[in-house]
Amino acid sequence: xxxxxxxxxxxNAPYVPVLGAVQAVKEFGxxxxxxxxxxxxxxxxxKYSFPVSSIEIVNAEDVVSMEDQxxxxxxxxxxxSLHVGAKLLKSGEGDVFVSAGNTxxxxxxxxxxxGRIKGIDRPAISAILxxxxxxxxxxxxxxxxxxxxxHLFQFAIMGEAYARYVLKEENPRIGxxxxxxxxxxxxxxxKGTFKLLAKAREKGLNFxxxxxxxxxxNGNFDVIVCDGFVGNVxxxxxxxxxxxxxxxxxxxxxxxFISRLGALTLLPAIKGFKKRIDYAEWGxxxxxxxxxxxxxxxxxxxxxxxxxALRVGVExxxxxxxxxxxxxxxxxxxxxGN
Amino acid sequence: xxxxxxxxxxxNAPYVPVLGAVQAVKEFGxxxxxxxxxxxxxxxxxKYSFPVSSIEIVNAEDVVSMEDQxxxxxxxxxxxSLHVGAKLLKSGEGDVFVSAGNTxxxxxxxxxxxGRIKGIDRPAISAILxxxxxxxxxxxxxxxxxxxxxHLFQFAIMGEAYARYVLKEENPRIGxxxxxxxxxxxxxxxKGTFKLLAKAREKGLNFxxxxxxxxxxNGNFDVIVCDGFVGNVxxxxxxxxxxxxxxxxxxxxxxxFISRLGALTLLPAIKGFKKRIDYAEWGxxxxxxxxxxxxxxxxxxxxxxxxxALRVGVExxxxxxxxxxxxxxxxxxxxxGN
Numbered sequence: 001x002x003x004x005x006x007x008x009x010x011x012n013a014p015y016v017p018v019l020g021a022v023q024a025v026k027e028f029g030x031x032x033x034x035x036x037x038x039x040x041x042x043x044x045x046x047k048y049s050f051p052v053s054s055i056e057i058v059n060a061e062d063v064v065s066m067e068d069q070x071x072x073x074x075x076x077x078x079x080x081s082l083h084v085g086a087k088l089l090k091s092g093e094g095d096v097f098v099s100a101g102n103t104x105x106x107x108x109x110x111x112x113x114x115g116r117i118k119g120i121d122r123p124a125i126s127a128i129l130x131x132x133x134x135x136x137x138x139x140x141x142x143x144x145x146x147x148x149x150x151h152l153f154q155f156a157i158m159g160e161a162y163a164r165y166v167l168k169e170e171n172p173r174i175g176x177x178x179x180x181x182x183x184x185x186x187x188x189x190x191k192g193t194f195k196l197l198a199k200a201r202e203k204g205l206n207f208x209x210x211x212x213x214x215x216x217x218n219g220n221f222d223v224i225v226c227d228g229f230v231g232n233v234x235x236x237x238x239x240x241x242x243x244x245x246x247x248x249x250x251x252x253x254x255x256x257f258i259s260r261l262g263a264l265t266l267l268p269a270i271k272g273f274k275k276r277i278d279y280a281e282w283g284x285x286x287x288x289x290x291x292x293x294x295x296x297x298x299x300x301x302x303x304x305x306x307x308x309a310l311r312v313g314v315e316x317x318x319x320x321x322x323x324x325x326x327x328x329x330x331x332x333x334x335x336x337g338n
Numbered sequence: 339x340x341x342x343x344x345x346x347x348x349x350n351a352p353y354v355p356v357l358g359a360v361q362a363v364k365e366f367g368x369x370x371x372x373x374x375x376x377x378x379x380x381x382x383x384x385k386y387s388f389p390v391s392s393i394e395i396v397n398a399e400d401v402v403s404m405e406d407q408x409x410x411x412x413x414x415x416x417x418x419s420l421h422v423g424a425k426l427l428k429s430g431e432g433d434v435f436v437s438a439g440n441t442x443x444x445x446x447x448x449x450x451x452x453g454r455i456k457g458i459d460r461p462a463i464s465a466i467l468x469x470x471x472x473x474x475x476x477x478x479x480x481x482x483x484x485x486x487x488x489h490l491f492q493f494a495i496m497g498e499a500y501a502r503y504v505l506k507e508e509n510p511r512i513g514x515x516x517x518x519x520x521x522x523x524x525x526x527x528x529k530g531t532f533k534l535l536a537k538a539r540e541k542g543l544n545f546x547x548x549x550x551x552x553x554x555x556n557g558n559f560d561v562i563v564c565d566g567f568v569g570n571v572x573x574x575x576x577x578x579x580x581x582x583x584x585x586x587x588x589x590x591x592x593x594x595f596i597s598r599l600g601a602l603t604l605l606p607a608i609k610g611f612k613k614r615i616d617y618a619e620w621g622x623x624x625x626x627x628x629x630x631x632x633x634x635x636x637x638x639x640x641x642x643x644x645x646x647a648l649r650v651g652v653e654x655x656x657x658x659x660x661x662x663x664x665x666x667x668x669x670x671x672x673x674x675g676n
Binding site for chain 2: 015131132142177227233236239240242
């Protein structure tokens, strides 16, 4: 597979993206296009050895910063690594585009360049979260802060395709994030969405019903949909709870002498624990609803996270999720009043 | 102080509330009115020894279940422990009312019986959450699932009074839960709320700005406001993340022989850790916006959680938060277009 990587995106670009790309071509055998300022990328690449034909630099002079407003970028930075990368994807020279840059900008430029899947009103950013059994596919986590029921309904249809074909769930269990299990619980948005999903259930969609905050991590659902405001709050809250609990545990260990002695023997367990909750293991966030696959990686990604984001991107492209979303729209998307 | 306790509320009533009351009168010296079916309460009370004059039973024949709809309870169960308890509070025979019953029902009956503070449109349920430094006061966590900016604005004013007088924060830092620190980030609701809070800041309210999901537990804010849908999702998500991380850690310890040996020495640390994240230590959720103090305890409260809910209730009453909310409304509540 041929991956297009924004070499200028993220907190430590181009150092981190270049190193992530080198690791990915060596470990997975991908072909990677590094898009960005040629000189800067070349300087980084020269540090490493790798099969020469596997990495190609594509020059793009403009650099998008975290402070740039998406609307400004569309107008004024037309030769940015985002624009050049998205165009390469559109023209078919690569199979997937990955960026750890400014989320709003990646979203805006990708949408502008690639266009939406027919029938999908709003693309969504998703998160693949580890749960007790496997993983939960949560969307939207930040692209759409004010939604209507039809948007959440479409998120469910897109999530179903991703969970089925990429995460290999045979018949993905779909949940609607709400504040009670009962069908009648929720706010105006979720109550409206519930009705649409219940209709799609009659056509075969495996809509289980309302999910609660606790269901994101307990493995009772494969796909959970919510608006981008709620999803983003959940994502940031989870990251912080995990960090804070680790810190409290550490403080308690340091308080008790006997525990301090025992803590050394715990190192293998703590390492396994960290690996299971470390986002770097899970890679980037698929952007769903566009005509081609795009992955948004965390701005603070390290090289390993970039490498894994490329892997997630290749799975996204290989499994033809875009086509499967189109099939799902055909199957479930036509609903009265929708 | 005189506490009115719903003896019929919660998963194991009247066993748990009665035991919690006995522990509270012994440890704190409160006077407790146990409201509910006299026979059932008496049977439980007979198991324990305590200063006889400190506990009094007030009979109420109707029992509210978790399945009862709030509107039905108002009409059909007028002699429920909720009605009788709220009336005792209204008449001044007690200082605070505590219930671990059906949240919607406690809310509805309390609102109906006690009425709202002048100028407050919607009472809110709050949660006192442990953070890295002290605690965060989060509201609303479930009473109001669809809110307008003015409601969140009033939550902030109420939260300020609680944090200042009960949690003893000198100048409580108030945050608006959103999806980015920048003033312009958020959805329609938070953007509208931001404007109202910014106006109150000119009058002296310590509104710091937007908070993110991670700020609920990191101690950067004393009060965080959000709508009841988002707050409820956050609360349930946090409880589950904590439980799941503990489970993952346990699994990892069991996987590694050397860690298994060391785990024994960790017991004191793990005990301290559990104590710090255990909701039972923190007691119930203050219901703010009513003319008298009401506390809603967790439905699955054990006796210790009930005892601590009574303590939280007494602090709520003693510090005269209701009067301080009225003062805050006078000071900050009159805003153009509000």
